[in-house]
Amino acid sequence: MRLTCPLCGPRDRREFYYYGAAVYLDRPAADAPPEAWDEYLHLRDNPAGVTQDLWYHEQGCGSWLKVTRNTVTHEILAVDAVSAADAAEEAR
Amino acid sequence: MRYSGWKVLAQGLRGNTGWAPAWRDPAPKAAYDAVIIGGGGHGLATAYYLAKNHGLTNIAVLEKGYLGSGNIGRNTTIVRANYFLPGNSEFYSHSLKLWEGLEAELNYNVMHSQRGLINLFHSDGQRDAFARRGNAMINQGDDAVLLDREGVRELLPYLDYDNTRFPIYGGLLHPRGGTARHDAVAWGYARAADRRGVDLIQNCEVTGIDVVDGRVTGVQTTRGAIRARKVGMVVAGRSSQVAAMAGLRLPIESHVLQAFVTEGLKPVIDHVISFGMGHFYISQSDKGGLVFGGDLDFYASYAARGNLPMVEHVMEAGMTLMPMIGRARVLRSWGGIMDMTPDGSPIIDRTPVAGLFVDAGWNYGGFKAVPASGWCMAHLMATGESHPVAARFRLDRFATGHLLDEEGTGSQHNLH
Ligand SMILES: Cc1cc2nc3c(=O)[nH]c(=O)nc-3n(C[C@H](O)[C@H](O)[C@H](O)COP(=O)(O)OP(=O)(O)OC[C@H]3O[C@@H](n4cnc5c(N)ncnc54)[C@H](O)[C@@H]3O)c2cc1C
Numbered sequence A: 001m002r003l004t005c006p007l008c009g010p011r012d013r014r015e016f017y018y019y020g021a022a023v024y025l026d027r028p029a030a031d032a033p034p035e036a037w038d039e040y041l042h043l044r045d046n047p048a049g050v051t052q053d054l055w056y057h058e059q060g061c062g063s064w065l066k067v068t069r070n071t072v073t074h075e076i077l078a079v080d081a082v083s084a085a086d087a088a089e090e091a092r
Numbered sequence B: 001m002r003y004s005g006w007k008v009l010a011q012g013l014r015g016n017t018g019w020a021p022a023w024r025d026p027a028p029k030a031a032y033d034a035v036i037i038g039g040g041g042h043g044l045a046t047a048y049y050l051a052k053n054h055g056l057t058n059i060a061v062l063e064k065g066y067l068g069s070g071n072i073g074r075n076t077t078i079v080r081a082n083y084f085l086p087g088n089s090e091f092y093s094h095s096l097k098l099w100e101g102l103e104a105e106l107n108y109n110v111m112h113s114q115r116g117l118i119n120l121f122h123s124d125g126q127r128d129a130f131a132r133r134g135n136a137m138i139n140q141g142d143d144a145v146l147l148d149r150e151g152v153r154e155l156l157p158y159l160d161y162d163n164t165r166f167p168i169y170g171g172l173l174h175p176r177g178g179t180a181r182h183d184a185v186a187w188g189y190a191r192a193a194d195r196r197g198v199d200l201i202q203n204c205e206v207t208g209i210d211v212v213d214g215r216v217t218g219v220q221t222t223r224g225a226i227r228a229r230k231v232g233m234v235v236a237g238r239s240s241q242v243a244a245m246a247g248l249r250l251p252i253e254s255h256v257l258q259a260f261v262t263e264g265l266k267p268v269i270d271h272v273i274s275f276g277m278g279h280f281y282i283s284q285s286d287k288g289g290l291v292f293g294g295d296l297d298f299y300a301s302y303a304a305r306g307n308l309p310m311v312e313h314v315m316e317a318g319m320t321l322m323p324m325i326g327r328a329r330v331l332r333s334w335g336g337i338m339d340m341t342p343d344g345s346p347i348i349d350r351t352p353v354a355g356l357f358v359d360a361g362w363n364y365g366g367f368k369a370v371p372a373s374g375w376c377m378a379h380l381m382a383t384g385e386s387h388p389v390a391a392r393f394r395l396d397r398f399a400t401g402h403l404l405d406e407e408g409t410g411s412q413h414n415l416h
């Protein structure tokens, strides 16, 4: 498996650390109710098919990446940097 | 069909033409008192104990493929009770006791072999952690022996003790740990459940769960609708999809775990050896193959195959630990889908839908759990109450913060 980092180009899977579903970008506010934190930390759609998850280019540029891929075929459909702009939009 | 040495001989002489199927192949009825979705180890054991312990025999197991086509036939067969946390400890202890009586119970040879399991440690800190775990096991009534380096060397002379990164300091021996024949467990429970009148329905995929006013009324399948007031979802790696049919979202992310087997060799590894620091464990099957594996591929996956980096990593770890296996040829490798929970512990519980129960989240440790999971899931479905040894496997423990994080790695699904 290879991921094409937007900054570094196509790189071996071993350079990346997998964190989890991209819902990790939707961090609840500190005073959100426990249910919101349960959603955020634990509950998952867990699709058999196209999903989005977060990877970290640990042995490369150090970017956090939002990867769109298929969990059944292992096909990688898109790799986007989780830029500051994205993060700001997610926070809104 | 019952088996004996005499039958094998007689059948051999008759060209094996007289064997009859071990269980019936019934068509689904329009309604049952209860249905179990999933004909793996847990589903079949649940059906057996529902019939045996609770007298519920108008029940069916619905399996989308053939019985035992899932993880029950893909695992590396380790059976142990070396858990630490209250909640896990009593459950796996109960399971091991059921294993010890299983062959007599089912009149089926599941080849349960208590050859002893050794968890290696490589530092003073790890020794302390294993001493503590061993004490917890003894307090639970199970067995544990803390071995020093020479103690391990006596049992496993062929390991590399002086590896610079992970020198072996000792090991925690769990003498009652071991292995069993995975398929035979499914077949034994299947035959025993069938004998008690349970309908085992194969090639029957559940495609919908009917819920009326918050209560389950039955399921839709590829072989027609089936009514039932009680439905158990026992589908291992497919838990999220099946639960979604009832509008539920589970605290589960699915991951692939790989395993490997070599060509048959003469007996050389007598125990189950676990090299946690290297992500490697190994045992030798009765057929002679070295059966080994490592950790998850670490990214969410529904492919029953993994990627090469983990293959390489497992091989490297094996060579680091026991260079002697370098000449053995790998015969096969495969993968299975693990339903990983955020604390690494399973779920046996009611759901917000009345009459709908869930048995899921077995991570990569659900083979050893088969007897107790079936026992406790049957208890739950029959009585509506959790069995005492499974009382902490609640679905709402994540929301309430009562996690059972055995490895202490935090709420990330792939870290357990
Ligand atoms: C490589 C590997 C190594 C492992 N090693 C060990 C080990 O050493 N020790 C240990 O304790 N555990 C181990 N495990 C874990 C263990 O195998 C699983 O936790 C356990 O088998 C899961 O429960 P099960 O047997 O009921 O699952 P399965 O056998 O997967 O049963 C689930 C069944 O549900 C069926 N199903 C799914 N969806 C539907 C539907 N919609 N309708 C009808 N049927 C459906 C599937 O076809 C399947 O047959 C390992 C797993 C793997 C993959």
Ligand SMILES: [Zn+2]
Residues within 6 Å of the ligand: A005, A006, A007, A008, A009, A057, A060, A061, A062, A063
């Ligand atoms: Zn990069």
